[in-house]
Amino acid sequence: MKTAHLQPADRPITAADVPMQPASWDIWDQKYRLKAKDGRPIDETIDGTCQRVARAVAEVEATPELRECWYEKFLWALRHGAIPAGRIVSNAGAWDHKPATSTINCTVSGAIQDSMDAILGKVHEAGLTLKAGCGIGYEFSTLRPRGAYVSGAGAYTSGPLSFMDIYDKMCFTVSSAGGRRGAQMGTFDIGHPDVMEFIRAKREAGRLRQFNLSLLITREFMEAVRQDTDWLLAFPLLAKEVEQDQIDLSDPERIVWREWPITTGLTLNGIGQVACKIYRKIRARRLWDAIMTSTYDYAEPGFILIDEVNAMNNNWFCETIRASNPCGEQMLPPYGSCLLGSINLTPFVQNPFTAQASFDWETYRKVVAIFTRMLDNVVEINGLPLERQRREILSKRRHGMGYLGLGSTLALLGMKYGSPESLGFTEKITREMALTGWRTALELAQEKGPAPVLEQDFTITAAMLRQRPELARDGIQEGDRVKGKVLHARYSRYMQRIAELDADLVAKLAEVGARFTHHTSIAPTGTIALSIANNASNGIEPSFAHHYCRNIIRPGKKSKEKVDVFSFELLAYRHLINPQAIPNAESAEERLPEVFITADDVTPCQHVDIQAAAQKWIDSSISKTANVPPDFPxxxxxxxxxYAYEQGLKGCTTFRFNPAAFQGVLVKEQDLANTGYRFVLEDGSEIEVKGNEEIEYDGEVHTAANLFDAIKEGYYGKF
Structure with missing residues (x-):
């Protein structure tokens, strides 16, 4: 017998009617619910959490009347799909209980100069940043390669990877705010002499496990791979080395000229490139194969197309970007910071799984507009620990609004993820967010003033004229002084794209300035999607599976805990259509519709196509993973x-389940059941068990897979 769900005749059925699953309540309670020192809950419900956050952010407004007005509007938006990032949900309005925490998810370190003082100074800054609850990214290819001579010490350096080990240990030791372990990104230039060591670093058990790793890939390298030519591995020479050793800078066998983020004490040519010593040559395809092999086996390093990042940066006139936040959706300059927020798309679906299924565009645009003001207000309560971080975010007022639940929403609407229809929907949902956000940016600038950096004057350089030839066509010459708001609105490649849709808007932004320099990015949204959004699909992704296991850190537990979770669309289908439906059912009565696909069902090209459809209207970047099955060729x-390079993406990441290398956060029961783990006992005997079997060890019960991973990676008993 089927269950009927009654609704008022004048009210469409919506996905918001689906009850929360236990795992979602549990993660909210552990991660985001405000509690007193003695563990007493202060947030009684999830709505109580929303009220706390709305009140804290509305307090930024100028008058009591405005504070009350915007409190009500912010709370309405939070009840209709707006979800601030985890640091905001956890820390906004919680300062009486944890005063030293930040509302900012994303930061990037200042450039790491090649000296011991600078390296250790940045370790100190990073420790403070992680302690405040922020994630942080660094570029390490500014450090001399292994074996280079250090004249001040009269010795040879151990290279950048050895210093990365120091940052890794620091991050593991520093317990981030809110019970959150630190998150780091390490980036590395594809032309650095130690690039092969960076690529292979995670093959060593337990090494750099507090880092995500990404290579800074240039167009020059990609074309060298395409043409199968040599690739030069080089590092800058100090000007004093050139003079002391009388190096011939015109010798192409010894010297190559390259762009470099730090120029102090180096030798520059007429177009700002730095003289670099060639350490060795390698076939570009050999290096490419090493990258691909490591990524296939270990899911790292990731892939940042750094030329595209800088070419499309709204702040192209005042920034050079070389690093990102830990998940790659925010490419930031030195000391750059950005706050995040996502809109859950599933509540806007009306009459899901029916021929009348539709998306409520009017309410969506209203939520985007209110949420834009809300995120802008968060800048004022950033709680960043370093003065240079605070100056940076107050000057540019960056935020990254994105969405979550795209995969779930497509299923609710009856579309297959990756289909032509889904690409059109993805582009529209992103375009509408962008247009509404920039219209709000103008309104806020007219009310409160533009981002301060946009009121500054910038001197036009020869490099700027090379990057933007249209400056010269408009009569602007080298040495002229131009407002940041003009360079931002009229000459950034992204805003030129917005102008194709609304030229009047962009013209007004060039005249008035925008409230912020950046508006959008799509984050992975792992725990906020699982908790507050009832396990709607992460960010821009399809659902990983419809019933699977999530490995979570539980304070006091010696290995990760396996928690059963269900996709939001499965819960919605069971609640609204068929309570008996299950994944992979053989009987027609229990079968799910064909639109219920998972990450492994999506081809890699479809993953890239979805990302490209969104990237067109995202001014920062997108955290996206192309999942492939273990036996993928x-x-x-x-x-x-x-393919990602040819589609103009800013980055690309893949994941292939490989239990010999690591245990993923998200795991399918079938993969665990098909994987054996061997343990050596104290008496020398061995036992072999399946990954999903439970083992009692050291006074606790663990899954075999999680126990094996904790021991192998060295984190057993350290949470």
Whole structure:
């Protein structure tokens, strides 16, 4: 017998009617619910959390009347799909209980100068940043390669990877605010002499496990791979080295000229490039194969197309970007910071799983507009620990609004993720967010003033004229002084794209300035999607599976805990259509519709196509992972990255389940059941068990997979 769900005749059925699953309540309670020192809950419900956050952010407004007005509007938006990032949900309005915490998820370190003082100074700054609850990214290719001579010490350096180990240990030791372990990103230039060591670093058990790793890939390198030519591995020479050793800078066998983020004490040519010593040559395809092999086996390093990042940066006139936040959705300059927020798309679906299924565009635009003001207000309560971080975010007022639940929403609307229809929906949902956000940016600038950096005057340089030839066509010459708001609105490549849709808007932004320099990015949204959004699909992704296991850190537990979770669309289908439906059912009565696909059902090209459809209207970047099954052919795998490059993406990441290398956060029961783990006992005997079997060890019960991973990676008993 089927269950009927009654609704008022004048009210469409919506996905918001689906009850929360236990795992979602549990994660909210552990991660985001405000509690007193003695563990007493202060947030009684999730709505209580929303009220706390709305009140804290509305307090930024200028008058009591405005504070009350915007409190009500912010709370309405939070009840209709707006979800601030985890640091805001956890820390906004919680300062009486944890005063030293930040509302900012994303930061990037200042550039790490090649000296011991600078390296250790940045470790100190990073420790303070992680302690405040922020994630942080660094570029490490500014450090001399292994074996280079250090004249001040009269010795040879151990290279950048050895210093990364220091940052890794610091991050593991520093317990981030809110019970959150620190998150770091390490980036590395593809032309650095130690690039091969960076690529292979995570092959060593337990090494750099507090880092995500990404290579800074240039167009020059990609074309060298395409043409199968040599690639030069080089590092800058100090000007004093050139003079002391009388180096011939015109010798192409010894010297190559390259762009470099730090120029102090170096030798520059007429276009700002730095003289670099060539350490060795390598075939570009050999290096490419090393990257692909590591990514296939270990899911790292990731892939940042750094030329595209800088070319499309709204702040192209005042920033050079070389690093990102830990998940790659925010490419930031030195000391750059950005706050995040996502809109859950599933509540806007009316009459899901029916021929009348539709998306409520009017309410969506209203939520985007209110949420834009809300995120802008968060800048004022940033809680960042370093003065240079605070100056940076107050000057540019960056925020990154994105969405979550795209995969779930497509299923509710009856679309297959990756289909032409889904690409059109993805582009529209992103375009509408962008247009509404920039219209709000103008309104806020007219009310409160533009981002301060946009009122500054910038001197036009020869490099700027090379990057933007249209400056000269408009009569602007080298040495002229131009307002940041003009360079931002009229000459950034992204805002030129917005102008194709609304030229009047962009013209007014060039005249008035925008309230913020950046508006959008799509984050992975892992725990906010699982908790507050009832396990709607993460960010821009399809659902990983419809019933799977999530490995979570539970304070006091010696290995990660396996928690059963269900996709939001499965819960919605069971609640609204068929309570008996299950994944992979053989009987027609229990079968799910064909639109219920998972990450492994999506081809790599479809993953890239979805990302490209969104990236067109995202001014920062997107955290996106192309999941492939364990038996996915290696030769096909390699093509994913070239396809991403050709589609103009800013980055690309893949994941293939490989239990020999690591235990993922999200795991399918079938993969665990098919994987054996061997343990050596104290008497020398061995036992072999399946990954999903439970083992009692050291006074606790663990899954075999999680126990094996904790021991192998060295984190057993350290949470």
């Amino acid at each position: 290696y030769e096909d795998f390699k093509n994913i990255y070239f």
